[in-house]
């Protein structure tokens with residue numbers, strides 16, 4: 423039985439899609455059969471970030487509506503074995519996501535895959551609720567910024583009351599924080615919330631800190647999950663986060679400003 | 694910490710304010726989330742009591758809650774009917790101060806939550822009273 427992971431945040435633009443792509447890729451790199459699903463109906467973007475936009479024929483909604491078979495809609499990643507993408511529809515709206523339809527697709531996927539990563543849309547309405555409803559694990563993607571932290575807290579409340587596990591009185595969805603776009607230099611200047619501040623406020627375990635990094639934009643330009651850019655801070659931070667998710671004890675990196683030597687300052691090389 | 698940040702005096706860094714503001718607003722939001730939303734009930738019960746004595750229009754009642762750092766205010770605005778035909782519409786407001794914060798989420802079946810609110814000294818005009 424595959425495990426269902428939701429990447430959720432409440433707020434938009436914090437890095438859910440970036441993190442979904444990276445995380446799914448990371449799990450596949452570690453040998454797990456993994457599929458990543460785009461729940462952002464109407465605003466398909468995961469396909470671009472994964473670099474498979476030109477191979478989309480059928481989508482998640484087609485499968486829910488019985489217009490295509492799951493095997494027809496699944497796109498196998500060209501770089502990594504074990505990794506598949508289920509894109510969403512660009513033309514329909516969130517009402518196309520019925521609970522029964524989503525459940526049927528997830529049940530079918532969980533027979534073949536070890537991990538199902540759900541890329542949630544922003545908000546706390548239907549699309550986001552559907553993305554988190556069946557989850558076993560939630561990764562709360564948060565930026566060190568007041569509105570993002572507050573929205574994350576709202577989502578934690580929703581997970582605790584409106585997920586399947588909550589409704590059926592099962593063991594609660596596990597919740598872990600992925601703090602993204604972290605800028606240690608601004609933190610040191612007192613301009614940005616510290617990791618510890620966010621942890622104290624949200625009171626959930628820390629899965630990882632992903633630094634603000636130019637590598638993310640570069641990777642999205644070419645349709646490559648940033649975790650494959652192993653030379654970058656962000657790529658390494660995602661690799662670490664995946665390891666922690668799998669239960670390994672990995673020290674947090676990139677949370678303090680890097681000491682800039684004369685050499686690197688001359689080169690102005692930023693990851 | 695670099696030697697420069699030692700000299701830069703930033704006793705109230707913006708990140709510190711961000712944290713404080715978040716802690717305050719989220720304490721309230723969490724309390725409101727886990728506890729029953731008692732405001733509609735409170736409104737109904739208060740109205741029932743007032744209606745025992747005064748004939749009021751249910752639509753001309755406004756209940757507002759303003760949650761602050763260490764003091765929250767519950768404001769009740771009731772428009773009272775005028776006795777005489779073309780009389781002026783009378784407006785009376787009673788302010789109840791909720792004693793302190795409500796850090797504890799009210800548990801289901803814990804009816805004492807509404808009781809915990811004290812009218813304190815903030816009850817203006819000695820409560821709801823008809824002005825003639």
Ligand SMILES: Nc1ncnc2c1ncn2[C@@H]1O[C@H](COP(=O)(O)OP(=O)(O)O)[C@@H](O)[C@H]1O
Nearest residue numbers: 434435436437438439440603633634635638639
């Ligand atoms: N660690 C990071 N460093 C820099 N930019 C980032 C980082 N993570 C995400 N971004 C950028 O933030 C924007 C929103 O990211 P996205 O993953 O689409 O967010 P969401 O899916 O939550 O709306 C994108 O432009 C992305 O490139």
Ligand SMILES: [Mg+2]
Nearest residue numbers: 438439462467
């Ligand atoms: Mg997205």
